[in-house]
Amino acid sequence: MATLQGTTRPTAGGPARPVNRCRPDCRAGQGRRGAAAAAALPGLVVVGGTTALAFLGARLVPGINPATLAVVLGALLANTGLHTDRLRPGTHVAAHRVLRIAVVLLGFQLSASTLAAIGLPGAALVLGTVAVTFAGMPALGRLFGLPAARSLLLAGGYSICGASAVAAVRHTVDADDDDVAVAVALVTLCGSLAIFVLPALRGPLHLNPVQFGAWVGASVHDVGQTVATAAAVPGALTVAMVVKLSRVALLAPLVTALGVRARRRALPGATAQRPPVLPLFLVGFVLAAAANSSGLVPTPALHDLADVQHVALVAALVGLGTGIHRRVLARAGGRVLIVGLVGWVLVAGTALVAVHLTGISSG
Numbered sequence: 101m102a103t104l105q106g107t108t109r110p111t112a113g114g115p116a117r118p119v120n121r122c123r124p125d126c127r128a129g130q131g132r133r134g135a136a137a138a139a140a141l142p143g144l145v146v147v148g149g150t151t152a153l154a155f156l157g158a159r160l161v162p163g164i165n166p167a168t169l170a171v172v173l174g175a176l177l178a179n180t181g182l183h184t185d186r187l188r189p190g191t192h193v194a195a196h197r198v199l200r201i202a203v204v205l206l207g208f209q210l211s212a213s214t215l216a217a218i219g220l221p222g223a224a225l226v227l228g229t230v231a232v233t234f235a236g237m238p239a240l241g242r243l244f245g246l247p248a249a250r251s252l253l254l255a256g257g258y259s260i261c262g263a264s265a266v267a268a269v270r271h272t273v274d275a276d277d278d279d280v281a282v283a284v285a286l287v288t289l290c291g292s293l294a295i296f297v298l299p300a301l302r303g304p305l306h307l308n309p310v311q312f313g314a315w316v317g318a319s320v321h322d323v324g325q326t327v328a329t330a331a332a333v334p335g336a337l338t339v340a341m342v343v344k345l346s347r348v349a350l351l352a353p354l355v356t357a358l359g360v361r362a363r364r365r366a367l368p369g370a371t372a373q374r375p376p377v378l379p380l381f382l383v384g385f386v387l388a389a390a391a392n393s394s395g396l397v398p399t400p401a402l403h404d405l406a407d408v409q410h411v412a413l414v415a416a417l418v419g420l421g422t423g424i425h426r427r428v429l430a431r432a433g434g435r436v437l438i439v440g441l442v443g444w445v446l447v448a449g450t451a452l453v454a455v456h457l458t459g460i461s462s463g
Contacts, residue, residue, distance in 0.1 A: 155414065167288070168288055171424070174423075190419075199412075201381075209323075209392070210393070222458070229454055238252060250283065264351070289440065290321065318454065
């Protein structure tokens with residue numbers, strides 16, 4: 101029977117005596133947690149160093165985004181044999197737990213005032229682009245014979261916010277590490293292409309800075325990639341971020357809907373194996389957004405939290421990058437690359453049409 105140290109239990113015919121607070125397996129569990137932390141340390145050290153290298157490389161090479169470089173460096177570790185078994189526990193922690201922390205902190209970049217700023221045209225732009233993209237990616241996946249889980253990961257990443265959405269959607273679909281690695285590779289590739297391609301198309305498409313910013317915010321996958329793309333055109337960044345963060349706000353409702361769908365499809369009596377309607381870290385994301393909307397968090401603290409979120413995301417992408425091995429991509433085949441590229445055209449094309457239909461032309 102479990103007992104508690106520091107409390108007392110009366111003994112027959114004698115004074116009360118102290119009893120043990122810990123269950124019989126408590127210290128063993130603490131030992132396991134300590135061993136797990138020690139096992140993760142080498143990998144986390146490498147992740148930290150690689151994260152610093154990603155930021156340094158982005159600083160030295162104009163046009164390179166730290167998040168993109170982080171995925172590339174992680175993949176290089178995996179494909180050059182440097183990602184040894186000793187490092188795997190730490191890179192696993194980065195790819196899972198650190199990424200969840202980054203998703204929670206992303207909530208502090210959302211506020212009710214930001215969402216209100218886009219107005220009805222902006223709301224129509226965001227909702228239309230997300231709806232078409234999220235419906236279109238699974239359809240493309242079915243057309244090219246992709247597994248349903250992989251298609252849904254791509255749908256979340258393309259329609260909402262890149263790797264963060266991939267991580268969130270994973271908890272509501274039957275996806276494995278290979279599915280996640282392929283999805284992250286594709287959203288990183290296409291988001292990185294957008295940094296160079298979209299500014300080059302702005303002139304031929306005759307987009308003013310506000311229209312270009314709205315197009316970028318509605319179509320580029322990751323927040324960092326959105327900043328890098330919009331910054332190429334003066335006057336586009338503010339509207340791009342407002343539209344982009346409005347897309348991010350749809351993360352929780354989308355994952356909730358997928359969670360409800362997954363639970364309904366679960367076998368009767370298998371409630372212990374059913375995915376949560378809303379994963380705990382997404383609850384944290386919603387609470388963070390609520391805290392920001394309340395106005396109780398000082399502006400300097402919000403800036404600091406945004407910096408921490410950026411670093412955490414880049415570190416997580418190093419961990420995710422180590423899962424992108426050439427064998428995984430070879431097993432995925434050229435079909436998944438075609439789906440990724442066609443999906444990129446779908447989200448960018450839908451957003452461009454919506455920009456014109458909604459008449460967005462001024463901030």
